[in-house]
Amino acid sequence: MFNHYNPHEIRDRARAAFIGMAIGDALGATVEFMTSSEIAAKYGTFKEIIGGGWLRLKPGQVTDDTQMALCIARAVISSQTWSLEAIAANFAAWLKSRPVDCGDTCRKGIRAYMLNGTLETPPNEWDAGNGAAMRMLPVALYSLPDRELLRKYALEQAHLTHNNPVSDAACLCLGEMLHLAICGAEKNRLRRQADGLAARFPTFAFEPYRGLASGYVVDTMQTVFHWFFRGRSFEECLVGTVNQGADADTTGAICGMLAGAYHGMEGIPQRWLKKMDRAVIAEIETVTERLVAASPAGRGY
Ligand code: MN
Ligand code: MN
Numbered sequence: 001m002f003n004h005y006n007p008h009e010i011r012d013r014a015r016a017a018f019i020g021m022a023i024g025d026a027l028g029a030t031v032e033f034m035t036s037s038e039i040a041a042k043y044g045t046f047k048e049i050i051g052g053g054w055l056r057l058k059p060g061q062v063t064d065d066t067q068m069a070l071c072i073a074r075a076v077i078s079s080q081t082w083s084l085e086a087i088a089a090n091f092a093a094w095l096k097s098r099p100v101d102c103g104d105t106c107r108k109g110i111r112a113y114m115l116n117g118t119l120e121t122p123p124n125e126w127d128a129g130n131g132a133a134m135r136m137l138p139v140a141l142y143s144l145p146d147r148e149l150l151r152k153y154a155l156e157q158a159h160l161t162h163n164n165p166v167s168d169a170a171c172l173c174l175g176e177m178l179h180l181a182i183c184g185a186e187k188n189r190l191r192r193q194a195d196g197l198a199a200r201f202p203t204f205a206f207e208p209y210r211g212l213a214s215g216y217v218v219d220t221m222q223t224v225f226h227w228f229f230r231g232r233s234f235e236e237c238l239v240g241t242v243n244q245g246a247d248a249d250t251t252g253a254i255c256g257m258l259a260g261a262y263h264g265m266e267g268i269p270q271r272w273l274k275k276m277d278r279a280v281i282a283e284i285e286t287v288t289e290r291l292v293a294a295s296p297a298g299r300g301y
Pocket of ligand 1: 063064065101249250
């Protein structure tokens with residue numbers, strides 16, 4: 001895995017993954033909950049960061065996806081260690097700050113922590129939304145490149161709000177793909193990881209693509225895989241993904257982290273980067289640097 005181990009390249013890919021996630025969130029939020037035919041009728045191909053959407057966002061504004069990932073990043077950095085309690089406290093502070101939106105399952109888990117200090121929500125067959133997967137990037141960065149650490153952190157953070165085997169499988173697969181992509185793996189290696197998930201959980205099979213992009217983590221991951229493997233550039237991956245509509249900010253965020261990690265900073269269109277909320281990008285730059293520096297890979301630099 002680390003034949004081409006290169007600290008400079010790892011930093012570049014990690015930064016592109018986090019910024020790519022925020023871009024996918026801001027781009028997709030405009031068309032969240034629209035159908036692909038409604039998007040086509042209104043925009044042709046939708047490909048600019050213009051804000052609006054059901055949340056009436058400013059151009060470049062991000063939503064819960066990026067914000068919850070930043071909560072995890074802040075908690076780990078300020079604790080200088082992995083602290084589930086600190087992550088839950090950051091989620092609680094964020095929820096109290098009246099965020100622009102918050103998924104129902106996430107809200108339920110955060111409320112349970114605020115009321116009872118609960119750090120693990122009970123197993124629930126209905127909690128198979130994408131809310132745990134969408135905040136996997138800081139977990140992948142901080143555990144880089146240790147798969148055992150990734151597994152522990154991924155499941156712990158997921159179970160704050162989502163305790164479900166399908167969600168868990170998606171989180172772990174996504175985390176492993178992020179590790180691989182950030183370390184410079186080729187697309188066929190990433191493809192093997194996605195195919196492995198579909199072998200263990202056939203529901204994730206994404207070919208032929210069914211065109212569903214809902215917040216159900218299976219639909220979300222099928223959409224991300226389909227467009228990530230098909231796209232030849234960061235832009236193609238994201239435009240294909242968000243034009244499916246439905247949970248477009250979250251499919252955009254997850255595809256953005258993978259495509260960012262794979263294509264690196266050079267692949268991110270300047271016209272999109274310029275539209276982004278500058279304070280968010282500045283914080284992303286700082287936390288990415290610190291998470292990677294504190295990871296097993298970073299401590300070995
Ligand atoms: Mn969102
Ligand atoms: Mn969403």
